Amino acid sequence: MSFKHCHRLQTDRGSGLSPWPAVPSTSREGSTMHAALIAATAALGGLLFGYDTGVISGALLFLRDAFALSPLMQGVVTSIALLGAAVGAGFAGALSDRYGRRPLILVTALIFVAGSLLSAAATGLWMLLAGRLLVGLGIGVSSMLAPLYLAETAPAESRGAMVSLNQLMITSGILVSYLIGYAFSASGGWRWMLGLGALPGVILAGGMLALPESPRWLAGHGHLADARRALQALRGSSETARQIEAELDGIEADLAGEKRGGGRVSLSDPGLRLPLIVGVGLAICQQVTGINTVIYFAPTIFQAAGLSSASASILATAGVGAVNVALTLVAIRLIDRVGRRVLLLVGLAGMAVSLVVLGTGFLLGAGGALGWLTAASLTAYVGFFAVGLGPVFWLLISEIFPTEARGRCMSIATVANWGFNLIVALTFLDLVAAFGRPATFFLYAALTALGFLFTLRLVPETKGRGLEDMREAWAERGHTVPQSRG
Template sequence: MSTSSASAGAGPAPTQRLNAKVVGISIAAAVGGFLFGFDTSVINGAVNALSDEFSLGAGLTGFAVSSALLGCAVGAWFAGSLANRFGRIPVMVIAAALFFVSAIGSGLAFGVWDLIVWRVVGGLGVGAASVIAPAYIAEVAPAKFRGRLGSLQQLAIVLGIFVALLSNALIATTAGGSAETFWFGVSAWRWMFMIEAVPAAVYGGMALFLPESPRYLIRRGEVDRASKVLYDYTGEPDVNLKIEQIRTTLEREDTESLRDLVGERFGLKPIVWLGILLSLFQQLVGINVIFYYSTTLWQSVGFDESQALLTSTFTSVMNIVATIIAILLVDRVGRRVMLLVGSAGMAVSLALMALAFSFGQAGADGSVSLPDPWSTVALIAANAFVMFFGTTWGPLVWVLLGEIFPNRIRASALAVAAAAQWAANWAVSASFPTLSDIGLTFAYGLYAGFAALSLVFVYLWVPETKDRELEDMDSLRLSRSSRRG
């Protein structure tokens, strides 16, 4: 289809439309987020069993849990350059293959170091998916609906977390415990990993049928294909004008490299630092402690394994509800206000968790129990934290990372920001067992401090991107006028 015929076929429609096709391809791309959530949290229900089977101490347990995140950082770092060279779709297929191999390898691991290797392989897929999905959705979505469609990535992530925790609970309950024998004489915790092969295969199959990003196609000179995607999926009323806008912002992309991110302020452009800091604060508030260690955490305060797994699953349901709320609000309220509310709410709820655990009583076996009413306070505060995160920082950071970078540096800048996010995720997850040995009050107090700092950061530096075209991001400035939108 030529650009002229596409433009003519669009008629006089004054605004972009949201059609089922763009929703469909956005959902398909976001399945990578589902695997992202599943892969990173599936170890939650297996921590105690594999720790016992491989006789792991606290340090090695923390490293085994967080090892996938090392692969995430590497996968995120290289995903941008691979996507620029080969396209968004091939990188999605590669990520699906990595998920599949990791699921089988982790389930059949014969030792902790073998398990760590397979978890790192899965992490490579998670890192790649964390970059490609938000970039792809941002590039195919109409500006008016980009916040909602971009939030599908986070919805998919929390659904993946929920399904992982639910499948862990079902497998452990059916087997009589995560360390007990399940199907075909294989331990239940091993099946928790291997079940991921099913959605990985589905993701790879769906990716093969997705249209390539129009911005990538224009960069490659495939204007007719790009025109068809813009007209059929994005609902662009003036395809010719849109293509010229994209061309203008891609003029320098042929020589794009990490050197294009270099600036005068601490070595990087201010907009790149903005993306990095958004990524860091999203993790430094400690959200993934809840999803990686929640089963162990609730067991430590007196829940048995089945109760702890059920509580963790309930928390993940709260996260899904929170993300749906975010999707309904993001294009109406805007990104900046929601982040400010989220930071304040997280700081208060984390402070309450720190206070509650200060009343913990250590048993002879080293376990901690909370007297009433502090056990209830801790449970409510933890779920409040998840709600505040899930309605704001969880989905909106991914939306902003897909939006804030100019076209010419988007893939590379997003890769750097995502790599920073995974590095922070690893640092928080690996350090939690050690921090919890010092004291849960200290750990959650530290996360509350980072939540308070994120409030200051958003107020001073984060701009509003609601309703802005991606092609307008070249003129984005981190000033008070841009923050007001």
């Protein structure tokens, strides 16, 4: 071991910050069990995100009668969670940089619990809106923090699959919410639909006590001994002490470069312009293609296509959710093999075609064979989203920004994502009322085609690159990003 390593061991031993209960790093079984606990806990965060995003679709069929909701107020009940998500995402980057990733995830779990219980207990519209707003805050923080945490802890060669695991859990949560909605649809039990989101929140809060902090965050705050233990727990027995030290050296070198340059890059720096355009552009693209109109209003769409009962439409929506999960699994297998750009382009092309078919089905008339055509095209649309834009967007915004600006830039992209999610959800029913379903889906198809051209022109390939090597990816696109400076 080098003098540098010996000196570091002497100076950082006993930093006083323990990011999780001690786990013997020499025990293969202990490391494996601890890694499984980390994965299970992170999965619960994604599951909560997906469940609370999707559960409103089934509950809305009963909420509109229970609270006499107009089409506008149906949009408000759906969209107020998105407003909370935009606010939560806006603060998540700064708070996690200051207090750490793990404590903020713990707080997020408690917010999910409080919001779910308040929504379920609602006796009036304002109480329901307050609960949905709290749930939205949790969704916003989770949507930004989970990809960031996974990107900072995963090895470069498997980072795509690791970060995309969060998207798999989100889609699984959406599917679970559809199944729960179907289970309680006969009794109209919307309170159970909304309230059951508290259960995984309680488990997540308990599991956070065993979740390791990000090694990059620990090293950046001077806790090198804890950063080393975090790496040992995350890598288990698959890497030697020398490999752990080499990885920690890389983190320290990057942090030292930030300090030499003043530690921050201004978001107005011209070198960040294109990365921010790509990140925010993909965030907008993910929403204006209309995906969350399907997540939030799928039962309503299926009823319009000829499935008259609430139970039948919710069950059909659960089938769409199952396709979403299955194709996300396919994306996870492919994302570190074929690359991000290929999946994005294939997914966007397939979404555009599916939306044209969906609009045509409504144009020709609902019911009968055309009803099945509508259902099939909607399912294909979700499947192409799950292969491309769904997981790849969250992965790319955790990769494309330079380290010294990553947290702030990810917050901006995530806020844009939830902001346009809010706009699309608020306007969907009004667009349908004003122009009809065919024109609305043709509009989404045109916006998806623009997203394809945007990706083809501007989005770089990041497969296999270390987080600190993204300047090379931008150089290949004829652009440079800034070095740290004051």
